[in-house]
Amino acid sequence: MNKKMNIAIDGPAGAGKSTVAKLVAEKLSYLYIDTGAMYRALTFAALRANLDLEEGSQLKELLDGLTIQLQHEESGVRVLLNNEDVTDEIRTKDVTSNVSLVSSHEGVRIEMVDRQRKLAETGHAVLDGRDIGTYVLPDAKVKIFLTASVEERARRRYEEHQKKGISSDFDQIKKEIAHRDKLDSTRAFAPLKKADDAAEIDSTTLTIPEVAELIIELAKERER
Ligand code: DC
Secondary structure, three states: OOOOOOEEEEOOOOOOHHHHHHHHHHHHOOEEEEHHHHHHHHHHHHHHOOOOOOOHHHHHHHHHOOOEEEEEEOOEEEEEEOOEEOOOHHHOHHHHHHHHHHOOOHHHHHHHHHHHHHHOOOOOEEEEEOOHHHHHOOOOOEEEEEEOOHHHHHHHHHHHHHHHOOOOOHHHHHHHHHHHHHHHHHOOOOOOOOOOOOEEEEOOOOOHHHHHHHHHHHHHHHHO
């Protein structure tokens, strides 16, 4: 596909956005941009610096001194924070349970969005997040709002943990996912919300390749 056509994939935690976005990007030879990883990297840095996560201005100051790179390698995308590989560290429970608070601050979001728009400038990128279609790239040609029931999203997360040998409690995971949805969709600035012109895909009963195929079809239609 030659025309400039960024693809925005938004939706709640655990709907399969990143796996789908990666696959779509691979099939179209587009750049995959994981915007959640950027907020996670800042959260990791803020926790390590012992900052008060309620203080948006301190977080913004910290962010101004950080470079966050999404480096594409054979094995996947590595996340570099001032050149330090923090790919695994940003997925810990501690980061996950604090990232909604960190990402709720307006100053933090404005800076992140600026960086995300620059990364997407080539016009051949797939971005996944919460506010891509509504705020980061309101002119994206393809906008997807990917959902799945809380039950199903918790089940997927639980299975992921099982596979990695991490012990976890299904009901607890479900509660955490519902809590994060609530924080992300009720924050004042650029909350998680379906864009009016986004296509909604419910992935509860679909496989990842099926969802990716639907998105690619839509992208091809838009190109015509
Ligand atoms: O997609 P994820 O679970 O890695 O995202 C982590 C958090 O970052 C999510 O709970 C909310 C925030 N986020 C955001 O506010 N805006 C984005 N575009 C992406 C993520």
